[in-house]
Every structure is written in structure tokens, then in C-alpha cells.
Amino acid sequence: MIEALTNKLANYLDLEQEDIQSLRESVQQVEHIEAGQDIIRVDEKPEYVHLIVEGWGCRYKYLEDGKRAIVAYLIPGDVCDIHIAMLDHMDHSVSALTPLKLAYLPREAIERCFRDNHTLARAFFWTSLVEESTMREWFVNATSRPADKRLAHLFCELLMRHWAAKLERRADRFPMPLTQNELADAMGISLVHTNRVLQRLRRDGLVEFEGRTLIVLDWARLKAFADFNPTYLHLQEDKVWAGERSVEALGSSSGR
Template sequence: MVKAATRSFHVDKGEVIINEGERPDYVYLIVKGWACRYKLLKNGDVCIMTYLIPGDPCDVHITILDVMDHSIRALTPMTLIMFPADEMRNIMENHYRLARALFWSILVDEAILREWLVNMGTRPAGPRLAHVFCEMLIRLRIAGCAEDHSFEFPLTQAELGESMGLTPVHTNRVLRKLRQEGLVSLEKKRLTILDWERLKQFSQFDPIYLHCQNLPR
């Protein structure tokens, strides 16, 4: 995969990396920064479907499906690596172990999406947001981007709301409640989970869908 990479490049916060409807010639892997999968509705509303962090491929599924059915946007300044889609198809067809790793990544991505559907459809606003905090701690730990129970959390309240189906005002209110309960602190774009066990219980968080072993204690 390293030999197949053509180059790395940088994008600015807010830049659209791939638009819905495009047929990308490259698969993008995140080296640094955060992005999101999202849908832009005709009325201008935005629905963020998941966050992407270092180590995540943005669009590996285009090696089979060709067309993007959603968009990818940078939530922070980012560094990405480009892989030619044809080279990626060759890897998937001729290199079993690499193909298996890519397939594993796709399956975990789908598992996260399923959990987000449950989160949006069944949990009240407080547990909904707490669940995402739990998920991001584990994912960022795997990526080597979290220290103990603390990590950089660069999202605005508007971006949080777009992923939770909440207005910025409601998001602010929920965050304030989580702080008051002594569950989290959020200062200078850094989130710290103050009581991991209580936050898990409050959000009904079960990390099984992330299929990993590097779990916080």
C-alpha cells in the first residue's frame, strides 16, 4: 500500500474532500485531523453520519461502488494520503491479507453506522451525546490520539448538533448538564471523561461494535 501511494496533501478546515455524486480516482487515508461523512439536504440542512480520524480511509468502497453516495468534509486542517483507486482494486484482488484488512475496516465502518442509527433513534439527547464521547475515546486511543481519558475534541457545537440531530442551543444545554453531573469536562477544545464507568452506564455504551481490544479502564 505504501508503494501505491502517490502523494500526501493538506486540506483546510471546512474544505470538501469529496462531493456526493463524484467518481473519485483515488482512495484517501487520513494521516492527521478530523473529517466527517455527511449528507447535504435540499433545504440546506446538514446531517453528519460519522466522524473520521487518523487511520481511517475515507472512500475505500468506491473501488467497488464507483460513485460517492455522500460527501466528506474536513472538520480540522488535515493531512491525507492518496492511493490510486485502480491500485487499491489490484490490492483487494491479489493481496489477501491487505484485502482482509480493508474489508475489516469497511465492516467496522458499517457497525459504527448501525450503532449511530440506534443512538439517534432510541437514546435521549444526553445519553446520545455521551455515547459518542465514549466511542471517540476508544477510536482515538486505537489511533494513538488520546491520553488516558482525554483527547483533543475540535468540533463546534453546531457540528456536534449536526451529528446528533440537535440545535446548537440544545447541544450547549446537554453539554452543560454532562459537566454539571461530573461526567466530562470540555476546555480549550480538549475533552476529558471524568468518570468512565458512569458515562458508559449513562449512555448504555457497549464497545462490542468497535471490534477492538484496546479498551480504556
């Protein structure tokens, strides 16, 4: 249930069994949500903190002219709204991009944890700082790289985040449930351009689709093309390394 979260946190610190247990006990209920439904809306202050167990979600804002700007993708192990332990209202909304399995943690359980459990408090603060760091990188990505490198960069990030949460057995792929429209809204480029750029990445042999799974054909070349430096994800090299090594091997041996 919360393995994706604990796997992710393990990249930063060593959780004791009792910390994990205490987290597990905080889960009060589990809900299923349909694609397109909102989990939390801007200006709300929800009573529960939501953890994604299965499926993808996104943080987004609507602009005056009706355009939707996606500011983050959420995958299993991501928490939607710890902000709410500190802030008095959401400054953005969160919705389901696919059907979602969600764990609900009562806000007071989180607040108790901030007071009583130093390890878990640090862990949650850490996820928050990593999100901030990720936003910085998304900003740099959007302002400084052309659309094709931008998209490649996103794929690099998503692959490593799937490694960190140990969501896939094979290191060269991850599920890609997004439509090109949903990709476009997160890259800040038009749907038409997204389509063309995506074709280019495929034509150049960097990535490939197998149904709704994205396969990285050449990790080294994709990273280089995107100017991807994973520092900002704050993962500990030695803990993610196994995955990375196997995919490096895979990338060079598969040729192409």
C-alpha cells in the first residue's frame, strides 16, 4: 500500500521498521477515483493528506483564458498535499489523470508526526524540498531548452522517479498514460508542436512506445540530448545505481 512512498523515502534516509509502521497506521481509508476527477481544489483546506497508491495525477492551475497549466505529475508514492499541514489553503488544484487509488491520511496524524517523530518529519520536509527543487528544474527546462530537449528531459525525470519508487521491474521503461494534450499542458507548448516533437524523438531512436508504455531505447543518448543532470532529484546514487547500471547496459547493447 505505502511501499512506493517508503521506497522513495529510502533514497534519502533509513526508515526504521517502527517509522514505517507508524506511517502505515496513519492510513485511515483508501478510495478509488475516476480519471478527470479533482482530488483537491484551489482555496480548499482538506482534512486529509492524500497519497497516490496507483495511477497518475497532476497539479494544475487554470489561467484566465481557460488554458490549463500542469505544474507537476504525481505518480505512486507521491503525496498530493502536505502543504496543508502548514498553509491555510491550496494555491493550486490536484486531479486524477488516470483512475486512481488513493490513501487518506488524517491531517492531525501528519501534524502529530511533525511533533513526535523527528525522522518522519524530516522525511516529509525532504519530499517538500525535492518538489521545490523539481519545480526549479521544470522552470529552467521550460525557459531555457527547445521543445524537443524539454520533452526528452521530462522523460528522463519520469524514468528516474519510477526507479526511485521501484515501480517497474524493467529499468528501461515506465507507463505513459498521458495524452499528448496532457503532455502539452505540462510543457507549455501547443498540442500540435508536442506531436511533432514526440515524432522526432521516436524517429531519432531515443524512445519508443509499446502500447501505453514508454521505452527508453538509449538512455545515455537521451540524457545527453536533454542535458539531464539528476542532481536536482536528490536521490542517492548508490541506491538508484543498480537500476541505472542495468539500463546503461541495456541502452548500449540494444544498439539502434
